[in-house]
Amino acid sequence: MGGTISVHRVRAALRGADRLGVDTVPLLQRARIPPLLLGDDNARVSAAQFAELVRELHRATDDEFLGLGPAPSRRGTFAMMCHTVIGCPDLGSALRRAVRFYGLFPDGPRLGLETAAEGYGGRAELRYSVLDQPPEDPDHFLSESLVVIWHRLSSWVVGRRIPLLWAEFAYPPPPHREEYERLFGCPCRFDAARTRAAMDADWLAAPVVRDEAALRRLLHAAPADLLSRRAWDTTVAEQVRHTLLNALRDGTRLPELPRVAAALAVSPATLRRRLAAEGTTFQQTKDAVRREVALASLGDGERIAELAARLGFSEDTAFHRAFRRWTGTTPGAYRSRG
Known part of the structure; x- marks a missing residue:
């Protein structure tokens, strides 16, 4: 999914x-x-x-x-926080400054940052917490979003995908609990004392590699895109995704692996190896792009047959089977709901 x-x-x-x-x-x-x-x-x-x-x-x-x-929280607050941390030398100082920034607002989120010399896995951990569960947020969307954004922003700041070790939540498991490990990419626990997540403490020393120009590009779509995209210019899979989407925007059919590898100036074997190191494959990345484009294009009214061909399906029936697997419904039923 x-x-x-x-x-x-x-x-x-x-x-x-x-x-x-x-x-x-x-x-x-x-x-x-x-x-x-x-x-x-x-x-x-x-x-x-x-x-x-x-x-x-x-x-x-x-x-x-x-x-x-x-x-x-007035629009622009997140951007100003980012501007205050972009000049920090490492991730640890950037996160500490960000916590202090939001602490200046009496009604802002109360965020915690701590290190544990020996975490759940026996290694040093950096833990960041959301200390409030406001009654205005009964679905816990805000607190979960803060965890997601802080994690993905941390990865963006150091230019590398930081794996979370675990996440836990200060409420019982919801009916859709199976979504959580897909969202956070780590083991998830419920009924905890607070909502928080952890990464290896070694990341505190990782240097900040982004500059003001890169921040302007990020802020053009953030924080909304940080919520919806698991990686932001930090993985090979994200570079493949960009290449596939750009081909579709240019009006061409979805390219296969050799053409994408050439666009990224690597051999097909090297591209496969780097994707495998990130726990994914070219086909999985391509299918994710197909899903995203299919959902958006059906909402725009594109004809199903034309969309199937543009996404590289050999026949309409193959597209119908894939779409039902992704969404539980057919392309025609999905579009009619609009």
Whole structure:
């Protein structure tokens, strides 16, 4: 299911806007998410659709916390925090400065940062925590989003994918608990004392490699894209994803591995080896792009036969089988809900 977002998270993201009396149907439509999809517990949307919905919610609520906190966080707060940390020498000092930054706001999130000399796996850990569970956020979307964003921003800052060792949550397991390990990429526990996640403490010394120009590119789409994309310019899989999407934007069919390898100036064997080191394959990355583009393009009204050909399926029936595997429904049914 990589590359798609559960409808549970879509509904949770809308909760604050609903509480504020915002009409969310136009927001869903602008994000190309059929509103009727919210009634299907098995439905999923693409990462691009979800990121666009979060941007729409930011604008509609004028709140980076989407109406899910005790007080709004004005748009631009996250960007200013990023500007304060980009000049730090290493990840440890950047995270400590970020915690101090949000601590300046009385109604801001209370974030914790600690190191443990001996963690669950017997090694030193860096643990970062969300210390509040505001009643305005009954689905815990805000607290989980803060964990996700801090982890993915940390990876972006050092230019490498940082694996999480574990994550735990200060509430009972929800009905969709199987989503959590896909979202966080690590073992997940519930009914914990607080919501937090851990990484190897050695990452504290990792140098900050991003500059102001790179930050401007990140902020063009963040924090919404940090929520929807597991990697941000830190993995070979992400470079492959960009290459595939660019080919589709140029109006060509989805390229195969040799052409993608040539675009990345490596041999096909080297590309396979580097993807394997990241725990994925070219086919898995290609399928994730297919899912994302299929969901978005059906929302735009593209003909199913044309879409199947553009995504490299040999026949319509193969596309129908793949789409049902991804979403639990057919392309025609998905589009009709819009």
